[in-house]
Amino acid sequence: MxxxxxxxxxxxxxxxxxxxxxxxxxQGISVINNGINQMSIIRKNFTxxxxxxxxxxxxxxxxxxxxxxxxxxxxxxxxxALNASIEAARAGEHGxxxxxxxxxVKKLAAQSSVAAQEIEGLIFKIxxxxxxxxNFMQEVNTSLQxxxxxxxxxxxxxxxxYNNFLIFQII
Numbered sequence: 001m002x003x004x005x006x007x008x009x010x011x012x013x014x015x016x017x018x019x020x021x022x023x024x025x026x027q028g029i030s031v032i033n034n035g036i037n038q039m040s041i042i043r044k045n046f047t048x049x050x051x052x053x054x055x056x057x058x059x060x061x062x063x064x065x066x067x068x069x070x071x072x073x074x075x076x077x078x079x080x081a082l083n084a085s086i087e088a089a090r091a092g093e094h095g096x097x098x099x100x101x102x103x104x105v106k107k108l109a110a111q112s113s114v115a116a117q118e119i120e121g122l123i124f125k126i127x128x129x130x131x132x133x134x135n136f137m138q139e140v141n142t143s144l145q146x147x148x149x150x151x152x153x154x155x156x157x158x159x160x161x162y163n164n165f166l167i168f169q170i171i
Contacts, residue, residue, distance in 0.1 A: 081106035
């Protein structure tokens with residue numbers, strides 16, 4: 001093979017490698033674009049989960065207020081039952097029936113109070129879980145931002161490689 005033949009063969013090999021590298025870079029750009037699209041979907045889902053957690057936190061606050069009110073009503077009902085028991089005792093024999101009702105009302109008030117306290121404890125745990133989830137979501141958000149940046153930088157690198165190979169092929 002002559003010197004010119006080797007140069008020609010070498011140039012053909014360089015063009016083939018350059019063409020393959022350009023194709024690979026273009027495929028890399030496509031993969032990066034798919035990654036960017038997936039990150040966009042993850043970002044949307046992340047936003048929806050965060051919104052749902054915010055809504056859950058607000059609703060649990062509303063429930064807590066209602067439970068606090070129920071607890072207060074149970075205390076007031078208990079006080080009314082106590083007053084009714086006192087009045088029934090004053091009425092003597094005529095107040096015995098009313099005394100039985102007052103005792104039952106007092107029992108119901110006590111049960112309501114216990115149930116309200118149990119629910120309040122559960123709401124407290126739910127709020128703690130929501131707070132923990134929100135903190136975790138912040139960590140996920142930070143990781144997501146880093147991932148978006150890294151994928152964007154990788155995409156720019158592939159575009160630069162692709163453009164450089166296109167320039168090389170023109171030369």
